[in-house]
Amino acid sequence: MKTRRKFGRREFFKTTGGALSFFAMGKHVSSAIADAAEDSPRPIKRDPAQMKRLLDEMDARGYQFWSVPRKDGEFLHLLVKATCAKNVLELGTSHGFSAIWMGLALEETGGRLTTIEIDRERYDLARRHVSDAGVSQRVTLIKGDAHGEVAKLQGPFDFVFLDADKEGQVDYFNKLYPKKLVPGGILVVHNAIRQASSMKDYLEMIRKHPDFDTVTLSVTMDDGFCLSYRHRAS
Numbered sequence: 001m002k003t004r005r006k007f008g009r010r011e012f013f014k015t016t017g018g019a020l021s022f023f024a025m026g027k028h029v030s031s032a033i034a035d036a037a038e039d040s041p042r043p044i045k046r047d048p049a050q051m052k053r054l055l056d057e058m059d060a061r062g063y064q065f066w067s068v069p070r071k072d073g074e075f076l077h078l079l080v081k082a083t084c085a086k087n088v089l090e091l092g093t094s095h096g097f098s099a100i101w102m103g104l105a106l107e108e109t110g111g112r113l114t115t116i117e118i119d120r121e122r123y124d125l126a127r128r129h130v131s132d133a134g135v136s137q138r139v140t141l142i143k144g145d146a147h148g149e150v151a152k153l154q155g156p157f158d159f160v161f162l163d164a165d166k167e168g169q170v171d172y173f174n175k176l177y178p179k180k181l182v183p184g185g186i187l188v189v190h191n192a193i194r195q196a197s198s199m200k201d202y203l204e205m206i207r208k209h210p211d212f213d214t215v216t217l218s219v220t221m222d223d224g225f226c227l228s229y230r231h232r233a234s
């Protein structure tokens with residue numbers, strides 16, 4: 001269950017230090033945007049008021065569905081765009097809040113999201129929300145246990161958001177790296193501050209992994225992300 005606690009400004013700056021380097025990651029931004037134009041389904045016409053209502057309603061029920069806070073959704077949205085991600089994987093869909101934020105960003109990059117949820121009710125709800133948001137053509141939802149489903153996916157992915165069972169991070173990492181995460185790819189883990197103890201093994205491993213640059217950062221000044229960049233020469 002996600003709970004919210006404020007932490008100090010000094011801790012915030014310590015954990016965010018270096019995060020900006022992710023935005024200077026040497027991705028070939030202009031060519032990716034050109035590629036995206038080729039891969040863009042017809043632009044979706046949305047009613048802004050209806051979209052706002054949907055996101056507001058989902059955000060208001062975020063506690064019930066353990067979804068990321070809105071600011072973290074906005075951050076994922078920005079990060080997908082800034083890294084020009086094309087092939088995104090999310091583990092832990094819940095009701096689809098983060099999937100919608102990333103799906104909307106993928107309209108700009110011309111990419112696709114695959115997202116996996118073990119719970120039937122949340123999976124069904126996420127399908128409906130993704131459809132209501134008009135991002136169905138960007139998002140493939142899979143109902144199943146991500147530990148098994150990841151092994152079946154071909155990939156490779158250039159952006160992975162790990163937000164399912166926190167104790168499973170090392171297993172997910174071992175199933176994704178090296179073959180299913182491209183060099184230059186990003187691994188994003190949520191709850192890396194508040195639930196750090198549940199994924200201690202993962203955080204220790206990734207922070208000293210020679211093929212990754214890793215930072216912890218918080219957008220909400222509450223919980224936060226562990227962000228890892230896989231070196232291109234790895």
Ligand SMILES: C[S@@+](CC[C@H](N)C(=O)[O-])C[C@H]1O[C@@H](n2cnc3c(N)ncnc32)[C@H](O)[C@@H]1O
Pocket residue numbers: 065066067068091092093094095096097098099116117118119122144145146147163164165
């Ligand atoms: C923190 S919530 C995900 C929130 C979602 N990413 C969002 O921000 O809208 C975690 C979700 O992972 C799902 N989950 C837990 N273990 C899983 C597994 N082994 N495979 C797939 N989903 C799992 C839970 O049912 C829950 O809906």
